[in-house]
Amino acid sequence: MSAELDSLYQEIILDHYKNPHHKGLRDPYEAEVHHVNPTCGDEVTLRVHVADGVVADVSYDSVGCSISQASASVMTDLVIGKPVAEAMAVHEEFLALMQGKGTVEPDEEVLEDGIAFAGVAKFPARVKCALLSWMAWKDATTRSLEETP
Amino acid sequence: MSSQTAARLDGLLPELEVIRADFPILSRTLADGQPLVYLDSANTSQKPQCVIDAMVDHLERHNANVARAMHQLGAESSEAFEAARDKVAAFIGAPSRDEVLFTKNASEALNLVANTLAWARGPLEVGEGDEIVITEMEHHSNIVPWQLLTQRTGATLRWFGLTDEGHLDLSAVDDLITERTKVVSLTWVSNMLGTVNPVAAITKRAHEVGALVVVDASQAAPQLPIDLAAMPEDERPDFLAFTGHKVVGPTGIGVLWGARAVLEALPPFLGGGEMIETVRMESSTYAGIPHKFEAGTPPIVEAVGLGAAVDYLSAVGLDAVHAHEQALTGYALEGLATVPGLRVLGPLDARERGGAISFEIDGVHPHDVAQVLDVRGIAVRAGHHCARPAHARFGVQSSTRMSSYLYTTPTEIDALVEALHYTRSYFKL
């Protein structure tokens, strides 16, 4: 019983939940988005700052469950400082893991702490929680690129 | 409290085990052979065997369209459908069975009223300068249709706020309900806070200024005896809506009761077969109530199921169901109070509330609470329960909600409370 829970609530996830990285809204930014999960009410406001083709900063304010909060924290660790194209590739990798229904083997080289979410893929109701901030990031980054000629 | 004390709780249904045996789903097991502890009845209730049987029997033996099939099966099906209307009318004490309309659910029933009012001309017409009054504790289904109505007509939407205890703030009643008020629409029992609202007093006040009153009885119909005909006329609402799946009936069917004079004065909702008298290419004349508001083939087998459902509840007795809910709610409130950091949203006195209890636990998000409970076979709801404004009022984004019903036992409440203690320890609180 607890083993099933432990596969979902990995230590890494609970650590990020208790001490989220990069949280709070910061300047400068080119795009700010607000995404919600209408079924449960989880919300994130997220800003992206892109400079010279690199994700210079991602800042956010969010309310939600441990999975959605930890996912936002891990996501910022993974994308900040990376060239946009590379960060988008990480996004794709995480998306594939989440949509894999537990059959996708995560690549630690690419996903780092993100591999802790492998267990989430087996809980269909929670996949949306894990993806909320990632989707917001992709949306905001796309808009940032449109803003900066 | 041990389950020994629990078994002697005053007000519990005396034949609880017999009732539980009527609901086949309650004996199934979940992953790892865990028994099901279903505490999500405010979301949807489970169905007794007699409802399932009535629906299967109809499909196996009497299936035909209603009103338009000139054969024996058609006659049987029509009779079963209209008998269901009689049963629902009896269940709520409707002054006339023709005032009972079948819809798809409570949401459609409420939209029917709001839409036809948007289209009404003459005395019922809603326009600029008119006001629609709702409350901050409504389900989204009793908020959005009125937002649409006011946006479409230029009328103004106003609402009752809530006290910190989770009651309607009635201090503003004279400011809110005025000669400008066209409609007051409110829930009888809150699906989030559990609060039971003073529907009779508010209706009386609204009627004094000539406003129509719409009552969302989605959470009241399952647990409170309702007798519309017995209400003094000035305290009787003009509309009452509820949904089949919360009164041990099937999904896909809801009920709108409306006072005859108002229903007759309103324009039709949907156009189509069955709702007409004569159709010419230029224009049509409409059938009388209830058919005027039931365009197209209605939810026939669902109506049959709903008829069996309300008969089942009436046989148990709504007074007895209500007493059972109150006993369990009181017991649950005591149990929840033993969980450190747990805050109940809504009245703390079981006598002032229904069987849905929303709460938050310091340090654990409702989603995570529900997840841990689910692994233990306990089904609750986590989120905003389609009442986001009420959550915002109490400064929370979401909550966990347990909701009991006539088949719920004190032992199940014990299991919930124990699992909540476990949840805290799991998250190292």
Ligand SMILES: Cc1ncc(COP(=O)(O)O)c(C=O)c1O
């Ligand atoms: C108070 C209240 N009103 C309306 C509804 C809507 O019911 P339905 O979704 O069946 O239309 C519900 C149930 O979800 C409810 O609890």
